[in-house]
Amino acid sequence: MAARVTATSIVDAISNDLRTRILEGELTSDLALTETEMAASYDVARPTAKAAIEKLVSEGLLVRGAHKSARVAELGPDSVRDIYRARAYLESEVLRRLAVTRTVPEGAVQANRDIAAVAGGSALDVVEPDMRFHTSLIDAVGNERLSKMYRSLVSEVRLCMVRVQSLNLLDTALIQAEHQRILELIAEGDGPGAAQLLDEHLSRARERLAAAIGGEAGPEAHHPSSLHPSSLHSS
Amino acid sequence: MAARVTATSIVDAISNDLRTRILEGELTSDLALTETEMAASYDVARPTAKAAIEKLVSEGLLVRGAHKSARVAELGPDSVRDIYRARAYLESEVLRRLAVTRTVPEGAVQANRDIAAVAGGSALDVVEPDMRFHTSLIDAVGNERLSKMYRSLVSEVRLCMVRVQSLNLLDTALIQAEHQRILELIAEGDGPGAAQLLDEHLSRARERLAAAIGGEAGPEAHHPSSLHPSSLHSS
DNA sequence: CTTGCATACTTGCTAGACAATCGTGGAGGT
DNA sequence: ACCTCCACGATTGTCTAGCAAGTATGCAAG
Structure with missing residues (x-):
């Protein structure tokens, strides 16, 4: 090869x-x-x-x-929520199934280790291992179509991420700890618990990202939340 | 319009x-x-x-x-299982979320009514309302990307269906009854119950379809499971 | 019977061109 | 001064024609 x-x-x-x-x-x-x-x-x-x-x-x-x-593509807050909710739908069910067989993917634990390793570096370096953690979980069920779907969502997530330059909204330690806990819950066979924790995990990231994207409409937009009707003509 | x-x-x-x-x-x-x-x-x-x-x-x-x-595309039994498992992943989680708010989509109950209406007709006529039942459930959560993903899976399912001419493997009454029970479980707020029943529902259909596709290699193949090496040259 | 080669078929990609359509700017009327 | 309408440029949609590259198939030679 x-x-x-x-x-x-x-x-x-x-x-x-x-x-x-x-x-x-x-x-x-x-x-x-x-x-x-x-x-x-x-x-x-x-x-x-x-x-x-x-x-x-x-x-x-x-x-x-x-x-x-x-x-x-210009992904607004509504698209961010759509994407993250779709992620949650796919991934939470995957966690339930992984918990049944207590399958903890090796790639996921490695990815979470890598998150801890870059804890001191740039916040942007966290994105890659974070995505790798989640895709490892999806890939663990060995479903070709499911993996492809999730990869499509991940691409869109990264497209959102690149738009927010100041990624100080990522609490690396918290992310790493929640990932760790999710893996533990899988190992314990607690599918519903893992699914719920993941739901909270993604919901938090979703709202932070949605707020960050919705609030940055350029340097001239002082009040993005209070736009008057005359400003929306076509879209 | x-x-x-x-x-x-x-x-x-x-x-x-x-x-x-x-x-x-x-x-x-x-x-x-x-x-x-x-x-x-x-x-x-x-x-x-x-x-x-x-x-x-x-x-x-x-x-x-x-x-x-x-x-x-020629979808073998393994692809059928891949598709149906992906369906189960998406749809079971959707059922859980619908059960939380006890949301019973009107389109789904209508689709199931249509299944009962064509009970006496051709088995092929069941496929359309059956798919409509499931897509109605997915669409009920209002997630654009999720709906698109599921629609892609449905296309592949229909591609499989068209290959098995004799669709006597579909027990219309059983399908309709299970659909009805799923809707009831959603209305009762029993998410896990609905998810599990759906899992069995799809698993049964999956194995029947996989067997039908894997076992029909043409009218001349008497023993599909005992083919000798000389018969497989390229594919 | 197997191996090697030559030919035909199909796709990958290029070049140039024309029609349809969208956006923009200016001319003209009110 | 403002609005309306038209013409223009820019861009895409589609076509024609063709060459190069790759695959498969058939035939011939060993």
Whole structure:
């Protein structure tokens, strides 16, 4: 398995590169991704760029109207709640099933160890092992479709995360402790307890993230919560 | 809202038509869907047909290798179990949450009424209201992403269903009774009870469907479980 | 019977072009 | 001065034509 990273196709290579650039915050929702520019910057034909864009649109990372340019998806507080609630639906049931067999995924405990390891570093470094913790739990049930669904949600979560530069809203120690407790509850066979704790865990993160995203509408918006009707014309 | 069915784009129209033809069994996995043939039959250019095919590939209804023609996905018993388990994961947690607020979706009770109405007719007519019953439950929580995920699973289920012509494996009365009991448990606020009953409900359907799909390898296969090595050359 | 090669078919991608549509800006009327 | 309407540029949707690359199949040779 020497050459595993070989790009299977050009459109896949472009879409992968675009995905990482989006998830790293290089591409924001304020600049339009026209097919022509994309084709020129990657030195490919326009249909190729078009296919790459449409792939990311189908993943939910880009949005595009009828004849308009594609833009990075702008996820508001309502979308954040939608995403996190979907996460909770999937993951809490998974915890119940894992608790029945008392299955504690090794990847999850390792991921939680990594969270503790970066406790002193940047808050952004917590995001990766945190996501790895949750995906490890999902993957532990060995359901291909479930894992794919959850991965799609994780992508959107990371898209939200990259928009809030000041991630001081993450209490690393608390996150790590709650993860640990969840694993313990699974080991004890307490499915409902693990599910409920996860629910609280995700609810807290959800509301913090929703507030952080809803409150930052640019430097000129003083009172985002008190917008008057004249400011909403189309959307 | 007079013109609602207007095709937003040609590729969408083609992919929609293809989807219905696949789900109705007109297109089976034994014939190759060539891009040029598709383009010729719909009288469009090849890139258009290509886009429509790739859209269905991303939905999981079609599969395609490196430089090979697209074919209708062939879902084996293992895939059936994967799909039904994913359904169970999503839906059982939904039932728990619906039971908390004792929310009984009107669409679900109507769908179950429709199941009883077609009890005397063809077994195939049960599939549609049955799916509608389950999707109504999912939609009741009002989560956009969750509904989309479940709809994707339902598509694959229907793809499996169309392969088993003799659907005498469906006990309409039993299905309808179990659905009714699930709704009652929700109304009583018994989330775990509803979740467990649903689990048994789906498990039974899953194993029947898996057996029906795994055991039908054509009219000439007398003993599907005892095939000798010389009969499997490539696939 | 197996192995190797050549050919046909299909897809991946490119280049260029035209029509349809959306957004924007300016001309004209009130 | 303000509003309405039209024309223009920009962008996407789709088409035509074609070349390159890969896969599969058939045939010939060992």
